[in-house]
Amino acid sequence: MxxxxxxxxxxxxxxxxxxxxxxxxxxxxxxSPAAFVIVILGTVAAILLQTSMPTFSRALKMARWVFQPPAHDRPAVVAQIVEWSGTARKQGLLGLEAQVEAQTDPFLRKGLQMVVDGVEPESIRQMLEIELEGNSARDLAAAKVFEGMGIYAPTLGIIGAVLGLMAVMKNLADPSKLGHGIAAAFTATIYGIGAANLMLLPIGNKLKTLVNAQTEEREMIIEGLIGIAQGDNPRNIESRLSGYLG
Incomplete structure (x- = not known):
């Protein structure tokens, strides 16, 4: 949490x-039910018009990252990679075969399997980087769904306020309704600006930060696995990966 x-x-x-x-x-x-319909439902409608279903579904799944972000323990990952490199130098790459199925991260499991299978280091790098770029692009697009909602919400809040004031203008003959009507009109503005600046934009920025952190960690994993595949000294691999722990 x-x-x-x-x-x-x-x-x-x-x-x-x-x-x-x-x-x-x-x-x-x-x-204000009217403000809710105009601002909240209107914002959802606007983002649905510009977003594909896979991206929108991915955004909904990623929303929980704000409160339960993916676990990242880079020192533990570095220690694990260094341990694997030592095992590979003593027992050969096949000595890591038992470790493959134990990995819960699909990206790490795929990379380690390629190392065990004896795939050329440059081929490992190329395949993992292609997968990393694709996943990162999809995750960033999903994070931008909330950013887009944060852009639309204030504008829809203004629309709600204008519609409310139009309703007030129709009741100018009854001063008793003016105060309540004007207050209700500006509630839509509060909904739009409040939702954007207190929730939607912060959520979008938080998700982008988490995606970038995950991308950097996977870049570290690629470097570590390449080092194992090349038979590098464990101390050299640890020194190289320590730059990702700043």
Missing amino acids: DRLSVIGAVLAISALLGGSVLKGAGISGLW
Whole structure:
């Protein structure tokens, strides 16, 4: 569990609700079914128009990374690769065959299997880099789904406010309805700007950061596996991979 994300989400909600209470609007003033339909449903509709189904589905699956990011323990991975390199120098590459099925990371398992099979180092690099680039591109596209929603939401909030003011203008003859109508109109703006800046844009940026971290870790794995395939000294492999631990 990512504690900072949990704290950030709680503070965001608290800031919005607390600010509404302190300003005298009250929590009930934030509720508006019309604003919800225009801003939230409108934002979802806009992003669906520009996004393919595989990318949108991937974005929904990745959303949980904000609070439960993929486990990354680079020192442990480096230590494991160094241990494998020592085993390979003593027992040969086939000595690592028992380690293949024990790997839970499909990328690492695939790379290690190629090493055990005696695939040429440059071929290993080429195949793993192609897979890495494809996965990274798809993950970044999914992260940008939330970024796109963060761009559309404020604009739809303005549309909601304009529609609300249009409704108010129709009731100018009844001053008792003006105050409530204007307040309801601007609720849509709060929905749009609040959703974008407190949730959608931060989520998109967090996911992009996690994708970049995962890409860098897999680049480290590629370098380590190539070192094993080439029969490099374990100490040299450890020294080379230590640059990824900064």
